[in-house]
Amino acid sequence: MERRKFIRKTSLASAALGLNAIIRPRAWSSGVSPNGTLNVGLIGCRNMGFGILEHHLSNPGVNCVALCDIDDAVLNNRASDIKKKYNQIPRLFKDFRKLLERKDIDAVIVGTPDHWHCLMTIFALQAGKHVYVEKPMANSIAECNLMVRAGRYYNKLVIQVGQQQRSAPIFRKTVELVSGGSTGKLRKINIWANFEYGAGSQIVPDEPVPPGIDFDMWLGPAPARSFNKSRFHGSWRHFWDYGGGLASDWGVHLLDIGLWVGAISSAPEKVLAYGGNTFHEPRSRETFDSMSVIYPYKDFVIHYDVTGGVQRGPAPWNMPYGLAVIGDNATITVDRNKLTVLPEWDNQAKKDRTAGYSFTEGKESHADHVKNFLACIRDGDKPACPPETGRAAALHVHIPNIAARTGEPVLIWDDSNNRFTNCEAANKLITPVYREPWSLPKY
Ligand SMILES: NC(=O)c1ccc[n+]([C@@H]2O[C@H](COP(=O)([O-])OP(=O)(O)OC[C@H]3O[C@@H](n4cnc5c(N)ncnc54)[C@H](O)[C@@H]3O)[C@@H](O)[C@H]2O)c1
Numbered sequence: 215m216e217r218r219k220f221i222r223k224t225s226l227a228s229a230a231l232g233l234n235a236i237i238r239p240r241a242w243s244s245g246v247s248p249n250g251t252l253n254v255g256l257i258g259c260r261n262m263g264f265g266i267l268e269h270h271l272s273n274p275g276v277n278c279v280a281l282c283d284i285d286d287a288v289l290n291n292r293a294s295d296i297k298k299k300y301n302q303i304p305r306l307f308k309d310f311r312k313l314l315e316r317k318d319i320d321a322v323i324v325g326t327p328d329h330w331h332c333l334m335t336i337f338a339l340q341a342g343k344h345v346y347v348e349k350p351m352a353n354s355i356a357e358c359n360l361m362v363r364a365g366r367y368y369n370k371l372v373i374q375v376g377q378q379q380r381s382a383p384i385f386r387k388t389v390e391l392v393s394g395g396s397t398g399k400l401r402k403i404n405i406w407a408n409f410e411y412g413a414g415s416q417i418v419p420d421e422p423v424p425p426g427i428d429f430d431m432w433l434g435p436a437p438a439r440s441f442n443k444s445r446f447h448g449s450w451r452h453f454w455d456y457g458g459g460l461a462s463d464w465g466v467h468l469l470d471i472g473l474w475v476g477a478i479s480s481a482p483e484k485v486l487a488y489g490g491n492t493f494h495e496p497r498s499r500e501t502f503d504s505m506s507v508i509y510p511y512k513d514f515v516i517h518y519d520v521t522g523g524v525q526r527g528p529a530p531w532n533m534p535y536g537l538a539v540i541g542d543n544a545t546i547t548v549d550r551n552k553l554t555v556l557p558e559w560d561n562q563a564k565k566d567r568t569a570g571y572s573f574t575e576g577k578e579s580h581a582d583h584v585k586n587f588l589a590c591i592r593d594g595d596k597p598a599c600p601p602e603t604g605r606a607a608a609l610h611v612h613i614p615n616i617a618a619r620t621g622e623p624v625l626i627w628d629d630s631n632n633r634f635t636n637c638e639a640a641n642k643l644i645t646p647v648y649r650e651p652w653s654l655p656k657y
Contacts, residue, residue, distance in 0.1 A: 252591065255280035255319040255343075257310045257334055259292040260447055262348055263325015266376065269584040270323070270346075271300050276588065279318055282307040285447075286426030308428055310334060314341040321372075321591060324348060329436050329456045329646070332357035336655050339368040344591050346584070348376040350466045351604030353457060355612050356645035356654070358605040359632060363657035365601040374587040374597040375604030377470045379550070381586050382579035385471050388539065388548050392475050396555060396568060397541025403472040404538040405518045412460030412522020414452045414499030415444040435652035444498035452499030455646075458615050459501025460522045461489070464535060465611035466604075471548075472516050473606055475539055481609040481629045482509045489618025493523040507614040518614070543567040551577050616643045 252275060256267045259281050270276045278296050281304045283289040289306050296302050307313040314322070314337055321344040324334045332352040338345045352358045365373045379385045392400065420440040423429040429441055436455040439445070451457035458465075473479070489502030497503070503522035508515060525534050536549035544557045544567065553573040557566035576582070583598060590597045609627075617625045620639040627634055634640040648654055 251275045251277055252320050252588065253277050253279040253318050254321050254323065255282065255304075255313050255316065256292075256323045256325060257282045257313060258324060258326030258330070258348075259283040260285070260288045261325070262376075263323055264292055264295070266323050266325060266346060266348070266580060266584060268299075269581045270321075270588070271296075271302075272581065273585065273588055278302050278304045280305045280307060280313045280316060282310045282313045284308055284428040284431045288447075309431065311337065314338055314343065319343055321346065321587075327432075327450045327456045328353040328458070328462075330434055332361055333435060333652065333655070335361055335373065336364045336657075339364055339371055339373070342371070344372045344587075346374045346376065346587050347604075349604065350458065350462050350608045350611065351375045351601065352608060353455075353612075354644065354646045355609060355632070358601075358608045358612075360654065360657055362601045362605050364655070367657055370594075372587060372590045372597055373601050374583065374590070375599040375601060376583070377466060377599045377604060377607060378579040378583035379467050379471055380474070380598040380603065381583035382550065383576035383582075384548060384550065384553050384573060385474070385579075387573050387575075388471065388537075388546055388553055389474050391546060391553075391555065391571075392539055392541070393477075396544060396571075397539055397546055398543030398558075398567065400476065400514045400539070400541050402514060402538075402540040403475060403516045404540065405468045405472050405516065405536075406520070406533075407460060407464035407468060407518075407535040408521045408524050408526075409460055409464065409534065410523060410525045411451075412463075412520065413493040413503045414497030414501075414522070415449040417496060417498045418442065418444050433649070435646065435648040437647075437649055442498075449498070452497075452501045454500050454615075454619070457501070458611055459499070459503075461502065461505045461507075461518075461520045461615060462608075462611035465518065465520070466607040468535065468537060469516070469518060469610045470599075470603070470607040471537055472518075472539075473610065475537075476511060476514060476516065478511065479602065479606055481606060481627055482613060483627055483629070484510055485613045485617055485625050485627070486510075486623060487614035487617035487625070488623060489615065492521075501615070502618055505614065505618060509610065550579070616640045619643060 254270050256263050322338040324347040331347050335345050335347045420442045423441045445453050486508040489505040492504045505520040507518040533549050539546040544555050547554050555571040557568045560567045586598045622637040625634050626636045
């Protein structure tokens, strides 16, 4: 959507809510020299957040002015990486609220575990910062809703959700081919994710909190719990209070492409789901290592299949993860490396129904997604993955997870009233209970 229409649309949305955007971004936006600098702060530095920061720093005029992490070792190592590689000396913080108080920061990257995404994004918006927030956009339905509303309220600020495949040429090509008729009538989208780590980590005993770690701040709004390495750096994904398991970790990426291909931009109305633990040995996790999910749509169906603890992949195309977009005339198989059009055979005409095709351009899309974020800050455009798109993908994983947790195999979701119409136990899992002093903001 071109810029003027977007601004008009978002302003109308705010007006409809009786709200007005009150914060104006400081730099790099319209009216500021394109040669100006953009100052970035990173919250959550260990893994993905740092990768995203580096993609920012490979663009001219972007500076890292602040790093925040609750772990001294991570913080100091990353500060020294920034000094060595970019000759920049960021200020260091253990409390992200202090980082957000800095007036010299224009944009913030949120690279923490999922249970923090909502609060940090909203606090950053309140402080007038643009936000690049990692996926899944949030760890619950209610938090996703809040972030969409906050995004509309602060409509002059850009929020990019880290579903970077939205900026990948290979997935754009997939959408282009399907909408251009290459597959013929869309019938089915099969999506699968098989990863070793999805079985969960090895079981280890609880231990005292290691020195240099502010564990209370790591837990934040999540319930108080003892320290255990298998629920901490990296492996938190397998615990409901912090993440949604392999199903959500990869699901938001892959289902996002299924939704894009199928032109779906909202929550699913109906989900049939089974989740279970089928790995051969006990592991440290609460989430499911195996899931099968069906999303029925008007005239096609999405099927999502997840298996942790295996990686070669039971998929027929020898791809550990990917999508098969099945139409009357062809199937497109696609992952981050390769797109293939496999034509159907027309038995009467004795020829393929369409031409075969292969595309392998642009394997890495984080860099493009970050460039898109920066361009949107500069030009006031709508980003490739705004909160509405992040919410649609996130609800496509949170709803089946809720189905599997409650043991209710079919859930019916009423998006206008934000509730399940057939399961009260599921309604109880829409909104997380925040631990004091944290509370869900109101928008
Ligand atoms: N887009 C992608 O392809 C992709 C890939 C991997 C991870 N991710 C996402 O990135 C996020 C981080 O994942 P990860 O693998 O880097 O996790 P990680 O556990 O390796 O790193 C998270 C970091 O956040 C820090 N942190 C936690 N609470 C904090 C707080 N209150 N204040 C400051 N720092 C805090 C931790 O100490 C840690 O350094 C997740 O949301 C994940 O889903 C996205």
